[in-house]
Amino acid sequence: MSVIQTIRDKAAWIIIGAIALALIAFIVQDALQGGSRGLFSGNSTTLGKVNGTSIDVRDFEARYKMAEDNYRAQNYPVNDQMRSQIRESLWNEFVEDALMTDEYSKLGITISDKEVGDILYGANPPQMLKQQFTDSTGMFNAQAAYQAIRSLKKGTPQYNSFWGEFVPSLEKSRQREKFTSLVGKSMYVPKWLLEKSNAENSQRAAISYVNVPYSTIPDSTIKISDDDVRDYVNKHKDTYKQENERSLIYVSFDASPSGTDSAKILEEVAKQKDALAAANTTPEIQTVMANSASETPYFDGYVLSSRMQMGNADTLRKLADGQIIGPYLDGPNYTMAKMVGRRQMPDSVKCRHILIKIGDQQGQARTDSAAKKLIDSIQTAIAGGANFDSMVVKYSDDAGSKDKGGEYEFASLQFSNLSKEFAETIFYGTPGEKKVVKVDNQSYSGYHYIEVLSQKKIETAFKIAYISHAIVPSDETINGASGMASQFAAASRDLKQFDDNAAKGKYNKLQADVKESDFMIMGLGETREIIRWAFNDAKRGSVAEHPYQVGDKFVVPAVTGASEKGTMSVEKARPLVEYKVRNEKKAEDIVKKIGSASTLEAVAQATGQQVFNADSVTFNSTFIPNVGNEMKVLGASFNKEYQTKVSAPIKGEIGVFVIKVNNISAVPNPNFDAKAQQQAIQQQMGAMFGYRVMEIMKKSADIKDNRIKFF
Known part of the structure; x- marks a missing residue:
């Protein structure tokens, strides 16, 4: 027994050692074979280098996400083209930062906190702030902008976007302005050169x-x-x-909706007609919309007649309350519409309010009952003759309107951006009406005392419920196109087979030349995966082993040529x-x-x-x-x-x-004025060269672009 126990004890250490060695070998192998992301590769997160300064992909992706979120918040369509533009713009910004940071420092080009204040609140504020904080007289309200910016809470997406993306971009823009101005003013045209040029030109x-x-x-x-x-x-x-380029040919297989797919979707929309007809209240309509999985969400509000820009607007306006039309073709959707109701409504409203928030206020917890009691007291005081402006200054928790008597102006297009209770009070009420409403949302949860001051351009507005389904291909259509593309790729393992099979199947072969930095192939759209394959995994004569899905197509590409950066081949x-x-x-x-x-x-x-x-x-x-x-x-x-x-x-x-x-x-030129020409040419050349110098610096810099390895 003692011998067996000894063997067991020693074997345990041997086994533990073997496992440890195996783990180390696994880690080392992964590090050595892991390509750009290996442990010892040294550049696992290096997106590129500018004169030896690394651009980290994690920093890039963080900035990219912030920029994309910012565009979404402004209701921009973040599609493939927009994403490509954001990435390209960010790359150029990172390259410029790497080039210019030291140059700005050497030249003493800095931006002080005071300058940041001037940029945000001065005579020429950013367009975004100018639009948001311009009052009824057309003047920019710098104080309102200042209060709104101060109210941003640290850690929130709004705070991070504003101070982490928006303000730094403004600072860089101002630094660049200073730099280009400095370079531009260094331009000089001697008088003798102008006189010689004038003599020659005559x-x-x-x-x-x-x-x-x-x-x-x-x-x-x-x-x-x-x-x-x-x-x-x-x-x-x-x-x-x-540049480093690849020449491609490709064959695409269409997976767009067939006639059968379209007919089936039309039938699905039509089936919802009875349910939509029976729904009369908002909850009932919302239930029908949810059950039908409509592409168009229900807007529980009214749209002015003049704002209805759809092609069949005249037909929709003539519908009786409760009447339904459709299904009809509306762009890429089959749509059915029901007239829910109509009313008179202004295009714009001017109002004023006092907000009493519920929750933590100035370090003290304010309960719902306390907030309600305070707003009722304010309402009573104003009804008794108290000055509205004074009450705003003393009690209102809305920093954005405190210095302008609680006043706001809203257009009907902003209805959906406002709290429902607030919007309905000012747009559905009448001038002179005063009312207390409770609003529940993250920023302004509390009680509002609202007075409608004026309304402009009153016209008929319509509330319409839409059920719409996108005309999309069925699984059968998609699988059919995918299968044909896969068969073509499997049978085409070199360029000759590719050409033969394309001719046999009468498929149209298309050509494209792409660079490493491209994200799109003209006529196809977002094709980054194909471009990455062409540069990372393929060589001249290669045919993709599987098709790539691009929109409503399955694409099989092949590389016909490869050009490395440098001088062109014969x-x-x-x-x-x-x-x-x-x-x-x-x-x-x-x-x-x-x-x-x-x-x-x-x-x-x-x-x-x-x-x-x-x-x-x-x-x-x-x-x-x-x-x-x-x-x-x-x-x-x-x-x-x-x-x-x-x-x-x-x-x-x-x-x-x-x-x-x-x-x-x-032929003498009697209008020749050397001094005037000197000033004009220096100004023109200075402005032109001031902006071109950045591109000149990029051309002379050692820029290594590794984006193709990451995305």
Whole structure:
């Protein structure tokens, strides 16, 4: 027994050690093979680098979420295109921050707290604040904006969005303004340069010329080799730079709703007609809407006749109370509408109120009964002649209206944004009416004493209940398209098979060139997953192993070409430069044909062309009459040497030219004002360069973009 026990004791330690080693091996293996997210990869969260400064993906995603939430709060449609724009804008902001933070510090460009106050509450406040806090006279109420901003509670989404996203963006914008202004004011144009430019621009020339067009030599006689293209590209590398790109072809399989799908949805909407007809009260209508899973939520309010912008608005206005129409086609939905009721309602309302909140107020708990008692006392005091403004200042818990006598103006479009009880009192009441209402919501839970001051543009408004279902594909339609796409992908394991199967199935092949930073393929929409596959997992000749769902399509892509960042390859550059190389070779042949001819007549005879005249060549133009945009010829027209002899052959855009200058004259400019031009040009150049300098700095920076690895 003792021997067995000893073996057990030792075996236990051996087993524990083996497990520990296995765990360590697992962790190390995961770290080494985990790609960009491995433990020892060193850049698991590095979205990119700017001159060695890292951009962390966690910071980026936090800012992105904040920005997206902000757009949603402002009722912007956050779709695929919007998301792509937000990400691109944020990336540019992070890059600019990395580039400019040290530059701003070196130049002493800072934003003080006082400046932040001036930005928010000064003469030119942000548009968002200006819209929200402009009073009835059209003046920006800085005090109201200040009070509203001070009332934001730390930790809330509103506080985080305002101070974490909105204000920093304003500060950066002001810093950039200072920087661009500083750079712009450094521009200087010397007076002598303007005088020289004015003298040159006043010149006129009369020339005679012979043009030997390149078209006189057939293209078929000129052979362009790969070496010719390569040599030309190497001489013009800056012109033929390229980004990291992939060339794709793809076939798509339609999964949009079929006729059968559409008919079935139409039938489902029609089935709700009896239930909708029987529902008369708000709870009953809401129950029917919930049971029908309507795409359109029920708005328990009235919409002004003038605000009804739908195509069938005239038909809806003519419905009797309780009458139903539909189902009818309304955009992407089948819709059924019931006229619930109508009433007279203003387009805008001016009111004033006093709010007594329930809950924690100035460190003391205020109960419902205490709040009700206080509001009743206020109502009694005002009815007895107490000054409304004084009562607002003394008692109201609404900081946003305290300094303006509790007054607000609301448009009918804001009805749904207000508390239901408050909105109904001011829009359904009459001018002069005073009323106490209780409101239950997070920000303004409590009792309001409300007075309706005035109402404008009263007209008929309608309350309508809509049941609508989106026309979407059935599972059968989706599975059918998905299955066909999967079969195509499985049978197309290389480009030849892809082409053969596309031809056999008579599928339309489409092409696209994409960069690493792209999120969309034109005509398809949000296709980031396809782009990531093309850059991360595929190589030239690869066909996706499975289809990608893009909207109502299933897409099978293939990579036909890959271009790495740098100078274009011969294959890619050939279509762009071949004609230029051909023209260079033709120019050499034409020059040989001209030979040593020393007069225009001799040149014309040698080349079979004619001598032409151009009598109104101006120095500051960009073309020559009857010749075109030939800048080399234009410059040579003002060379005084060519007044005594013909020019050497000039290799132009459309042919080879030989010119003779007949006369150079000048037309004085009596309106020339060197000082005025100096100021105007400096201002123009300063503004332009001030904003271009940021792009210049980006081009000269070492920017590594790893976004393709993350999203």
